[in-house]
Amino acid sequence: MSEQYRQLSPSEFFYRNREVAGFSNPTRAVYQAVRELVENALDATEMHGILPDIKLELREEGDGSLTLAIEDNGIGIPSSEVPNVFGRVFYGSKYVLRQSRGVFGLGVKMVVLYAQMTTGRPVKVRTATARSKFVYEYEVMIDVEKNIPVIKSLKISRNDSKWHGTRVELSMRGNWVQAKKRVEEYVRRTALIAPYARISLEAPDLVLRFERSVEKLPPAPKVGRPHPKGVDIEMLRMMVERSKRSTPLVEFLVENFDGVGPVTARKFCEWAGLNPEMKLRDLKVSDLELLALKMQEFSGWRRPKASTLSPLGEELLAEGVRAVLNPEFVTAVSRAPSSYGGHPFVVEVALAYGGAIPPAERPLVLRFANRIPLLYDEGVDVSVKVVTEKIDWRTYKVEFPAPLAVVTHVCSTKVPFKGVGKEAVADVPEIESEIEAGVRECARRLRLHLSRLERLLEAKRWRVTVGKYVEDVSRALSYITNYDEEQLRSRLVELIRSRSSRGGR
Amino acid sequence: MSEQYRQLSPSEFFYRNREVAGFSNPTRAVYQAVRELVENALDATEMHGILPDIKLELREEGDGSLTLAIEDNGIGIPSSEVPNVFGRVFYGSKYVLRQSRGVFGLGVKMVVLYAQMTTGRPVKVRTATARSKFVYEYEVMIDVEKNIPVIKSLKISRNDSKWHGTRVELSMRGNWVQAKKRVEEYVRRTALIAPYARISLEAPDLVLRFERSVEKLPPAPKVGRPHPKGVDIEMLRMMVERSKRSTPLVEFLVENFDGVGPVTARKFCEWAGLNPEMKLRDLKVSDLELLALKMQEFSGWRRPKASTLSPLGEELLAEGVRAVLNPEFVTAVSRAPSSYGGHPFVVEVALAYGGAIPPAERPLVLRFANRIPLLYDEGVDVSVKVVTEKIDWRTYKVEFPAPLAVVTHVCSTKVPFKGVGKEAVADVPEIESEIEAGVRECARRLRLHLSRLERLLEAKRWRVTVGKYVEDVSRALSYITNYDEEQLRSRLVELIRSRSSRGGR
Incomplete structure (x- = not known):
């Protein structure tokens, strides 16, 4: 009739529940490990103004294990x-x-845990910060029960080549044959969304090399403060505890929140029925509750700042799509920043048509969130909902089967993922309507392009049809008018050409 | 060019990523909170041989918050x-x-965190263990940054009524109007899978009361040891560290694993090329790796014991289905224990037909795992796959639209859930084939029932058709034979009745 109680360390929790973080089977584990390492590598470069140069290697060892290395x-x-x-x-x-691409700050630890539980070997990390005089090489394992690192070895050497970066190498069990296709798709899509990155992958039966197609990085995101609309009581409590007890409420608001000046703060306090000069030490729990509620309800806040975000921009996005999909036509839209529940977000959309895109019964939807390709759970994603349910493509002159690809990119400090797997974005109304607007804007441009194509085709058809009669007409005219037949013919041909180039009849 | 590093407490991690545990919006939060509290209440009773008596109350307060109480x-x-x-x-x-119903040991803390962040108020807990002289009433909050409890108050009183149990009460914000339907469905299905429980719910516009339909509990599960097939290197390492360094390998195996006797252990060591008398202190990392690999591969282990499981049994399952769905026909199958990757599991299936079940174009699938109703993500669940894709229902004389419900129940020490949401079971081949076998067994019984119905119907039709001629035939026979017409008629009627009761012509 009694139970044994115990404390689990965070390591042990995730070791036991590794499915939760995507490590559910030997195929998925390989894909997930590649993904976590690539995302960290990109975060360590592009977020700090460095054009990424990423090398990924994957080897099958004789003992059946896989060696995975990324630099x-x-x-x-x-x-x-x-x-x-x-x-x-x-x-x-x-x-x-x-x-940032990383969201849960869990990724690389899960890879280390998985490696450790399947091969018992430590992760090897070689790293140097910029201008570091030394290069450090660690071998690290995790003490799962205590959630502390165990350093197996450390080697320090002079950094004569002035290298900086990180190289991670580890051994794990996994099914490369089955994971290959997904890893390839993942790397390909990553190259699409990061056209400024050089990415190479060497693996059994798979060598990929994506050169930079642009030399320009999107502006890096800045660290921001929370927006007052996104607050909750617990957050307020923690902020209050970190502030001086004698701070007046108005000052507390100005110092801690995004886009709140003294004027707005006073206006808010007045509206909420709170004394702006009240000291933090006098706040009761019920005041915190009221404060949180009113902050969520107040309509006078400025929109959240988008400086914490880093959208690609229309040019880079179009370039990425062009380089990877090789279409005949491409157009991209980067929407103005918007927000939901205090979280800023930006939606970007690109449409690609024709060229190397194979015709299909429905549009190919390529989804991205914070520059992460989303490969699974397509059926429950908001972008797919918009593209397949809300848009009537015939309005835009698209007749299926058509060679159409739709690329969507949602950037936010808080992407509303449907699970820890980071594979599908939930249908938050604000995001849904931004995606729809973006798709429609691109689709209108596509319609213009298709109309032009249609006119060109029609003109060509007209030229051919009318051209058939040039011979007879010029002969007949010459007979009637006595003009030179050859001259008449060339004048007629000229006439047809000039008409058709102005767009048909 | 540099980053700020910090440690997050487990509380803060889940506070920040509450969507991961199902607290994604005010509707889902209410459903999730009810669910976590009900599951804990059931685990605290049925797992310990107590017939559950669970009272759930939900009130909307004037300030817009919800009070949730469970006893x-x-x-x-x-x-x-x-x-x-x-x-x-x-x-x-x-x-x-x-x-157990609880899997992640996270549930109630997430409810407390959510309550705390939306209303700032502590959880109230009133509890007494069996034969406790006192009843304890705590008010507890979580220090999110440190992941430690903060006791707001404690009241101790004499337990004169010899009460035992737990009562939890908390205040949270949430959307009851939207959550109502889901909560109702959840409680209804819980009553189906726990026919031995008395469950009542009082909430705005919703009062539910399920009496026990049986007074018998399924046998409680026992705490078990891991099966050798489910081992990994990290698990072995932790076990070795907890053992005496002088223990011989064979003894280590016998002491730590499910169903491993000295004979099997020696046979395994021989097969794996390991010395059974080798002391644990002499095991190298490479030995651990080999050991784990060979333990996973060895085919001579006994099946995992099912004593850690607690299936309902055919009788209880059928009773639950009968009490909640009120069908015309019900049949249930509890399959023999099986296993996947070292985890024991049992599949139970029930079919219900007719009665209060409304006819529909496809079977109504009610899914359960470890007695938890699964309400979401039906599209990716293995049971739905089996029922809708693998079974041709015409084979079993079911013509849609039909009033057919299929209930599946997977019990395991490790249910392969597709996410932390605990809403869908993955299509592990071993589990899939057990579900299929169970459904087919039930469906064969349903076919017998439907055939019998068909015959009865046919016999009735025959009786009516043939009966029409009794009058004429008896009159004609009487005319020819001079027998009494009335006697002939009653003999004929008797003949028809006796024939049709033997099942038609």
Whole structure:
């Protein structure tokens, strides 16, 4: 009749529930490991103004294990942080308000845990920060029961080549044959959304090499403060505890929240029936509750700042689509920043048509969120809903089967993913309507293009049809008028050409 | 060019990523909270041989918050454990090898966190263990940044009524109007799978009361040891660390694993090329790796024991279906224990037909896992796949639209859920084929029933048709034979009745 109680460490929790983080089987584990490592490599470069140069290697070893190695030219990891970054769950640099590929700060630890449980071997990390005099090489494992890193070895050498970046190597069991197709798709789509990156992959039966197609990075996101609309009581409580007890409420609001000046803060306090000069020490729990509620309801806040976001921009997005899909026509739209529940977001959409895109019964939808390709759970994603249910493509002169691809990219400090798997975006109304507007804008441009194509085709058909009679007509005219037949013929041909180039009849 | 690193507490992680645990919006949060509290209440009773008596109350308060209260007659929580059980993430009693509704040991902490962030108020817990002289009433909050409980108040009173159980009450924001339908469905299905439970719910516009339809509990699951097939290197390492260094390998295997006797252990060592007398202290990392691999591959292990499981049994399942669905026909199958990757599992299936079940174009599938109703993500669940794709219902004389419901119940120490949401079971081949076998067995019984119905119907039709001629035939016979017409008629009627009761012509 009694139970045994115990505390689980975060490592042990995720070790036991690895499916939750995408490590559900030997195929998925390979895909997930590649993905986590690539995302970290990109975050370590592009977020800091460095054009990414990423090398991924995958080898099958004689004993049946896989060796996975990735190297980037990023900012590197400070030596003292390496053990924790790789060997302690819930330790990391992603816990700030800023768009990044990593969301849960869990990824690389899950890879290390999975490697450790399937081969028992440590992760090897080689890293140097910019201008570091030394290169550090660690071998790290995780003490699962205590959630602390165990350093198996450390080698320090002089950084004579002034290298900076991180190289991670580990051994795991996994099914490469089955994972290959997904990994390939993942890398291909990553190249699409990061046309400024050089990415290479060498693996059994698979060599991929994507050169940069542009030399320009989108502006990096800045770390921001939370928007007052996105607040909750717990957040307020933690903020209050970190502030001086004598701070007046108005100052507290100005200092802690995004886009709140003294004027707005006073206006809010007045509206909410709170004394702006009230000291934090006098706030009761019921005041916190009222404050949170009113902050969520107040309509006078400025929109959340989009400086925490880093959309690609229309030019880069179109370039990425062009380089990877090789279509005949491409157009891209980067919408103005918007927000839901205090979280800023930007939607970008590109349409590609023709060329190397194979015709299909429905549009090919390529989904991205914070520059992460989303490959699974398409059926429940908001973009697919918009593209297949809300848009009547005949309005835009698209007749299926058609060679049409739709690319959607949602950037936010808080992408509303449907699960930890980060594979589908929920249908938040604000995001849905932005996606729809973006798709329609692109689709209108596509219609113009298709109309032009149609006219060109029609003109060509007219030229051919009318051209058939040139011979007879010029002969007959010459007979009637006595003009030179050859001259008449060339004048007629000229006439047909000039008419048709102005767009048909 | 540098990053800020920090450690997140488990509380803060889940506070930030509450969607992961199902708290994604005010509607889902209410459903999820009810569910977590009901599951804990059931685990605290049925798992310990107590017939559950569960009272759930939900009130809308004037300030817009919801008060949620649940009381059970379970084993109670030892007073000293209360703060941690409600106020510390990753602390609990679910971290043993045994079937239980709770899986992640996260549920109630997520409810407390959500309540705290939406209303700022503590959870109230009233509890007494069996034969406790006192009743303890705590008010607890979570210090999110430190992941420790904060006791707001504690009241101790004499337990004169010899009560035992737990009552939890909390305030949260949520959308009851929208959540109502789902909560109702959840409670209804819970009553189906737990016909031995008394469950009542009082909420705005919704009063439900399910009496026990049986007084018998299925046998409670026992805590078990892991099966050798489900081992990994990390698990072995932790087990080795907990053992004496001088233990011989063979003894280590016998002591730590399910169903491994000295004979099997020696046979395995021989097959794997390992010395059975080797001391644990001499095991190298490469030996651990080999050991794990060989243990997974060895085919000579006994099947995992099913004593860690607690299937309902055919009788209870049929009773639950009868009480809740009120069908004309019901049949249930509880399959023999099976296993996948070292995890034991049992599949139970029930079919219900006719009666109060409305006819529909496809079978109504009611899914359960470890006695938890699964309401969402039906499209990706293995049971739905079997029922709609693998079974041709015409084989079993079912013509749609038909009043058919299929109930599936998967019990396992490790149900392969597709996410933390615990809403869909993955299509593990072993489980899929057990479900299929169960459905087919039930469907064959349904076919017998439908054939019998068909024959009865046919016999009735025959009786009516033939009966029409009784009058004329008896009159004609009487005319020819001079027998009494009345006697002939009654003999004929008797003949028709006796023939048709033997099943038609």
